[in-house]
Amino acid sequence: MSLCHPDLGNVSCGACCGLFNLKLSPKEFKTLLSERTSEFQSTVNFEVRHSFPIFRKDRETKEAGISKKDEMTYNCPFLGYVDSTKQRIGCMIHPIFTGDPKSQNFSFYGASICQAYDCKNKESLLADLWESLFVEIAKDSVEFSFLAADHIFANALEKLFSFWEISMDRMFHEFRLELMDLYRTRLLTAAEKNFTSFEINYESFSEFNALEVYFAKELGAYWKEWREELYKKIPDRGKVSGI
Ligand code: SF4
Numbered sequence: 001m002s003l004c005h006p007d008l009g010n011v012s013c014g015a016c017c018g019l020f021n022l023k024l025s026p027k028e029f030k031t032l033l034s035e036r037t038s039e040f041q042s043t044v045n046f047e048v049r050h051s052f053p054i055f056r057k058d059r060e061t062k063e064a065g066i067s068k069k070d071e072m073t074y075n076c077p078f079l080g081y082v083d084s085t086k087q088r089i090g091c092m093i094h095p096i097f098t099g100d101p102k103s104q105n106f107s108f109y110g111a112s113i114c115q116a117y118d119c120k121n122k123e124s125l126l127a128d129l130w131e132s133l134f135v136e137i138a139k140d141s142v143e144f145s146f147l148a149a150d151h152i153f154a155n156a157l158e159k160l161f162s163f164w165e166i167s168m169d170r171m172f173h174e175f176r177l178e179l180m181d182l183y184r185t186r187l188l189t190a191a192e193k194n195f196t197s198f199e200i201n202y203e204s205f206s207e208f209n210a211l212e213v214y215f216a217k218e219l220g221a222y223w224k225e226w227r228e229e230l231y232k233k234i235p236d237r238g239k240v241s242g243i
């Protein structure tokens, strides 16, 4: 298993299939995923090839009325719930279900893109540590997808703790509750963003000030509050002490 479908917990990610491009609330995302799943289960027959494009066309028509955050980003209707309890989301036409290695060719992207794509957080050397943290934080797969796709925020945190000369092992263990607090605040505004995981990080965060600017923009007043509390725990915070 992987960041897309963690071994632990009952959550998974579907951000790169374009879900968050739709202007919906977290509750509405879940309703949409549920509707897609029910319709898929009642209309698609894996033995009847034309039932795949009929489902796709039907869902694209139904979802065309939902406002998008970016008209150029596609949101694939084959993303739905893939377990019996409707908790984990994923590709309903993945070969693991259809038995056909090319079944994702019925989608806009096609099997080769769908199967080859790995996002930054999934590729990260720290993927297992991020995965375990996100599983612990996320209440459901919509929240987990927000967290898993948000690779710029994760990268900024890695850089932040490096500035403080705190190892990644210490960050994930000693400062776990602080990270969880920060991410729970991040989740409050996550639905406004269009996390696809394709976002390009133009900022290398090579200066501490760039991190200050980034976190203040992303977290508002909570950033300073969080940082001050953290400073109390790390008087040995390395090269940025005294800031
Ligand atoms: S955004 Fe990353 S973790 Fe999420 S499904 Fe895509 S590749 Fe997997």
Ligand code: SF4
Pocket: 016, 017, 076, 077, 078, 079, 080, 090, 091, 092, 093, 094, 104, 107, 108, 109, 110, 114
């Ligand atoms: S067909 Fe591709 S884009 Fe669509 S849900 Fe499956 S993996 Fe995602």
